[in-house]
Amino acid sequence: MKRQPKSGESRFTFSHVGLAILERRSILLLGLLVAILFAFGTTTPRFLSYPMFRVITSQCAEIGLMGLGMGLAWMINGVDLSVNDTANLSALTAALTLKHFSSRGSVALGVLLLSYLIALLTGLLCGMLNGILIGYLDVPPILATLGGMTLYRGISIAVTSGRAVAGLPPQVAIVGRGTMFGVPVPFIIFLGIYAAMYLILNHTTFGFKARMVGINARAAYFSGINYRRVIMLVYVVSGLLSSLAGIIIMGRTRSVAYEYGTQVYIVFALLITNLAGVSAGHYGITAAVLATLTLQVLSTGFYSRFMTLPGGPFFNNFLWGLFLVAVLVFAQLLKRARAKE
Numbered sequence: 001m002k003r004q005p006k007s008g009e010s011r012f013t014f015s016h017v018g019l020a021i022l023e024r025r026s027i028l029l030l031g032l033l034v035a036i037l038f039a040f041g042t043t044t045p046r047f048l049s050y051p052m053f054r055v056i057t058s059q060c061a062e063i064g065l066m067g068l069g070m071g072l073a074w075m076i077n078g079v080d081l082s083v084n085d086t087a088n089l090s091a092l093t094a095a096l097t098l099k100h101f102s103s104r105g106s107v108a109l110g111v112l113l114l115s116y117l118i119a120l121l122t123g124l125l126c127g128m129l130n131g132i133l134i135g136y137l138d139v140p141p142i143l144a145t146l147g148g149m150t151l152y153r154g155i156s157i158a159v160t161s162g163r164a165v166a167g168l169p170p171q172v173a174i175v176g177r178g179t180m181f182g183v184p185v186p187f188i189i190f191l192g193i194y195a196a197m198y199l200i201l202n203h204t205t206f207g208f209k210a211r212m213v214g215i216n217a218r219a220a221y222f223s224g225i226n227y228r229r230v231i232m233l234v235y236v237v238s239g240l241l242s243s244l245a246g247i248i249i250m251g252r253t254r255s256v257a258y259e260y261g262t263q264v265y266i267v268f269a270l271l272i273t274n275l276a277g278v279s280a281g282h283y284g285i286t287a288a289v290l291a292t293l294t295l296q297v298l299s300t301g302f303y304s305r306f307m308t309l310p311g312g313p314f315f316n317n318f319l320w321g322l323f324l325v326a327v328l329v330f331a332q333l334l335k336r337a338r339a340k341e
Helices: 013-023 025-043 050-075 082-102 111-134 143-160 170-175 185-203 205-215 217-222 227-253 264-275 283-307 312-340
Strands: none
Touching: 013 264, 050 082, 050 185, 050 205, 050 227, 050 264, 050 283, 082 111, 082 143, 082 227, 082 264, 111 170, 111 227, 111 264, 170 185, 170 227, 185 205, 185 227, 185 283, 205 217, 205 227, 217 227, 264 283, 264 312, 283 312
């Protein structure tokens, strides 16, 4: 006679194992990344080569930094739709500083560092404005950051009259195109930020407070946590990460434009948060980095495979849309499976 499990006794099934594996997003994303690399490596000439490695790791830093900021906001039940325009506005302030102090197309190291500092300060102020609206004035995050996005883009258009600021000194390319021991500088910066955020989120009181605010802001308040200040700091960090992304973009292109990456990068940032499984009070930072790499490999692979073919743009957009829908469906199915446990 088969023994029935007693009350409160857990029953081990393969569905439990499958759900446990799926919830380990890092393992799942690493497997997906390897599968995508194998697929494109066997179907696309020279995909698994050093030049393609440089392209992928250089460009993933831009979307990755914005995605990390978006994930922070998502973790506290918020969103930051202004990440792209914060990056562009920060890069613009840096570019104007370089233009003002450059001499015969060259700038001193001190001026270059000053321009980066001004860009970071711009990102800090943008994040602070978002934080004040959301944390202290209780404006819904989607409305506050949508308003911020429009404001920052409007400032960029007004200052430049809608024209790109090009011809920046060659020194800016060190951050955007330089390498160190064969590894692109943007990717090294991205990994450094990842390491710092991992430590902050998992081994500091700020990380603990941010998770508590994400789980239940009211309960956190009654526990003595100043949730408004935590919200402010989260959006300030998001603004700083976006400004750093803007610096990298400026270095890679040696130019600044108000419309650079508009909408596309926001979609990428949202995809990163969904792929990484970011939720209220939970932020798998390693999964977010792997999600960034996965998306960048897909983007580069789709472009290499389809953009040179007739109808390539259609297939590129179609596959991206299909992938986006698949991510959303997967996230919803996983949420329902978790609710049944």
